[in-house]
Amino acid sequence: xxxxxxxxxxxxxxxxxxxxxxxxxxxxxxxxxxxxxxxxxxxxxxxxxxxxxxxxxxxxxxxxxxxxxxxxxxxxxxxxxxxxxxxxxxxxxxxxxxxxxxxxxxxxxxxxxxxxxxxxxxxxxxxxxxxxxxxxxxxxxxxxxxxxxxxxxxxxxxxxxxxxxxxxxxxxxxxxxxxxxxxxxxxxxxxxxxxxxxxxxxx
Amino acid sequence: xxxxxxxxxxxxxxxxxxxxxxxxxxxxxxxxxxxxxxxxxxxxxxxxxxxxxxxxxxxxxxxxxxxxxxxxxxxxxxxxxxxxxxxxxxxxxxxxxxxxxxxxxxxxxxxxxxxxxxxxxxxxxxxxxxxxxxxxxxxxxxxxxxxxxxxxxxxxxxxxxxxxxxxxxxxxxxxxxxxxxxxxxxxxxxxxxxxxxxxxxxxxxxxxxxxxxxxxxxxxxxxxxxxxxxxxxxxxxxxxxxxxxxxxxxxxxxxxxxxxxxxxxxxxxxxxxxxxxxxxxxxxxxxxxxxxxxxxxxxxxxxxxxxxxxxxxxxxxxxxxxxxxxxxxxxxxxxxxxxxxx
Numbered sequence: 001x002x003x004x005x006x007x008x009x010x011x012x013x014x015x016x017x018x019x020x021x022x023x024x025x026x027x028x029x030x031x032x033x034x035x036x037x038x039x040x041x042x043x044x045x046x047x048x049x050x051x052x053x054x055x056x057x058x059x060x061x062x063x064x065x066x067x068x069x070x071x072x073x074x075x076x077x078x079x080x081x082x083x084x085x086x087x088x089x090x091x092x093x094x095x096x097x098x099x100x101x102x103x104x105x106x107x108x109x110x111x112x113x114x115x116x117x118x119x120x121x122x123x124x125x126x127x128x129x130x131x132x133x134x135x136x137x138x139x140x141x142x143x144x145x146x147x148x149x150x151x152x153x154x155x156x157x158x159x160x161x162x163x164x165x166x167x168x169x170x171x172x173x174x175x176x177x178x179x180x181x182x183x184x185x186x187x188x189x190x191x192x193x194x195x196x197x198x199x200x201x202x203x
Numbered sequence: 204x205x206x207x208x209x210x211x212x213x214x215x216x217x218x219x220x221x222x223x224x225x226x227x228x229x230x231x232x233x234x235x236x237x238x239x240x241x242x243x244x245x246x247x248x249x250x251x252x253x254x255x256x257x258x259x260x261x262x263x264x265x266x267x268x269x270x271x272x273x274x275x276x277x278x279x280x281x282x283x284x285x286x287x288x289x290x291x292x293x294x295x296x297x298x299x300x301x302x303x304x305x306x307x308x309x310x311x312x313x314x315x316x317x318x319x320x321x322x323x324x325x326x327x328x329x330x331x332x333x334x335x336x337x338x339x340x341x342x343x344x345x346x347x348x349x350x351x352x353x354x355x356x357x358x359x360x361x362x363x364x365x366x367x368x369x370x371x372x373x374x375x376x377x378x379x380x381x382x383x384x385x386x387x388x389x390x391x392x393x394x395x396x397x398x399x400x401x402x403x404x405x406x407x408x409x410x411x412x413x414x415x416x417x418x419x420x421x422x423x424x425x426x427x428x429x430x431x432x433x434x435x436x437x438x439x440x441x442x443x444x445x446x447x448x449x450x451x452x453x454x455x456x457x458x459x460x461x462x463x464x465x466x467x468x469x470x471x472x473x474x475x476x477x478x479x480x481x482x483x484x485x486x487x488x489x490x491x492x493x494x495x496x497x498x499x500x501x502x503x504x505x506x507x508x509x510x511x512x513x514x515x516x517x518x519x520x521x522x523x524x525x526x527x528x529x530x531x532x533x534x535x536x537x538x539x540x541x542x543x544x545x
Contacts, residue, residue, distance in 0.1 A: 052471055069376075069379060071384060073384060074207065077208070078385070084388075086388075087388050087391075087392045089390075122255065127237030131210065150388075152388065152391055154391070154392060154399075161251060162251055181220070
């Protein structure tokens with residue numbers, strides 16, 4: 001007889017069931033176990049905390065994670081170089097990356113000019129997913145041991161084929177990311193023009 | 204590149220080389236594996252439809268494997284039945300066919316000498332006849348081996364198919380994880396591109412074969428040619444081989460028309476049917492279905508087929524085309540990268 005049935009019978013007969021399972025304790029022990037994966041942040045929790053994907057339902061996030069590739073990079077490892085063909089869009093699952101422009105050398109001695117550092121839950125490379133012949137516009141190097149979750153052109157095509165609603169939703173979110181970046185760029189251009197005008201007037 | 208990355212890259216190259224050597228050394232495993240992969244790719248549109256449905260995955264892929272099992276059972280039973288009747292008949296008929304052909308050529312030689320006074324050398328014909336005899340007896344003596352390999356396929360193909368349907372995604376992901384970071388993006392995209400091209404090519408070729416086979420069958424039925432279904436089937440299957448296929452598919456019908464004494468069997472009617480069917484294929488079906496997928500120069504296609512036949516026989520002739528198309532993409536990508544880096 002299973003434990004569950006035994007308990008049900010005892011309860012129906014009005015017997016005392018003191019040897020009940022302590023679920024919260026078991027859950028704690030399970031999560032605290034060094035072998036348990038639940039002690040770490042799951043992909044599901046990770047994506048639920050990313051603002052641009054917040055419109056995804058639980059099931060959509062679950063399906064979306066099936067299309068992702070986990071890539072691990074060590075400190076100073078080049079993720080991609082400026083001018084490389086681009087095919088993928090990456091989310092930083094753990095660690096951080098540095099973005100450089102004018103990266104010329106093949107070794108990492110002179111990485112170029114540091115533009116920005118991206119941390120956990122940030123993303124990059126969305127143009128590679130959308131453009132037909134994309135060339136990476138900057139070099140990205142892992143600033144520490146980093147785990148990235150990447151989605152690539154074939155995955156997007158497969159997603160649109162198998163789960164078209166999810167594919168369309170993801171494309172909409174990617175377009176939103178692009179629009180935000182464009183907005184940011186426009187604001188920067190406007191501010192630069194303003195500064196140039198001020199400089200011209202001073203001269 | 205760091206030391207760990209280099210070790211990872213060398214391990215990956217070693218793994219790929221070992222897999223290729225293994226595939227060459229054990230064709231008895233590689234061929235059913237390749238065949239299962241082709242069936243898996245052909246079932247791709249169906250699997251997508253089924254994935255969207257409510258039926259549990261395990262049920263539908265078990266069903267698909269069962270279908271493949273039935274598909275393989277058919278040639279097995281057909282072969283077993285043919286061993287009793289047809290094969291015995293074939294062994295008695297072969298010398299007869301040989302004699303008819305030799306007599307016809309002898310008559311031709313005599314008539315030619317009487318008309319033009321030139322003696323025709325028939326040695327090549329005798330050589331071909333001896334080869335035909337050898338092929339016939341060799342086929343019959345090797346028949347038990349063929350039968351055992353069919354049983355082997357009957358066991359292996361459903362097993363591999365089940366593996367592809369159930370585990371290919373997990374296995375593919377594990378393989379992808381093994382690809383070193385510097386070459387991952389490109390390798391993954393190229394591999395996916397090849398898979399898509401290969402799948403589209405195989406499906407398009409089978410649809411093209413079905414169309415041509417149906418056209419030939421209907422045409423032969425209309426003119427009352429014997430074995431129209433069988434000849435249509437042969438024409439369809441051989442049409443999978445580009446350029447050479449239609450010629451091979453035409454030979455059995457030509458042989459029947461040549462040897463038949465039935466006045467209803469029209470050689471010209473048959474030739475017209477085959478020509479029309481192949482013209483429709485060349486002008487309409489091939490450009491619409493296949494050429495866009497492959498996009499190779501005809502000379503490249505013919506050279507590829509010859510190389511493919513030398514490397515892997517009939518299977519090599521069929522699968523070499525998508526491989527060449529893939530290499531074309533690969534070289535284009537490498538060239539594109541080089542032109543940017545220089």
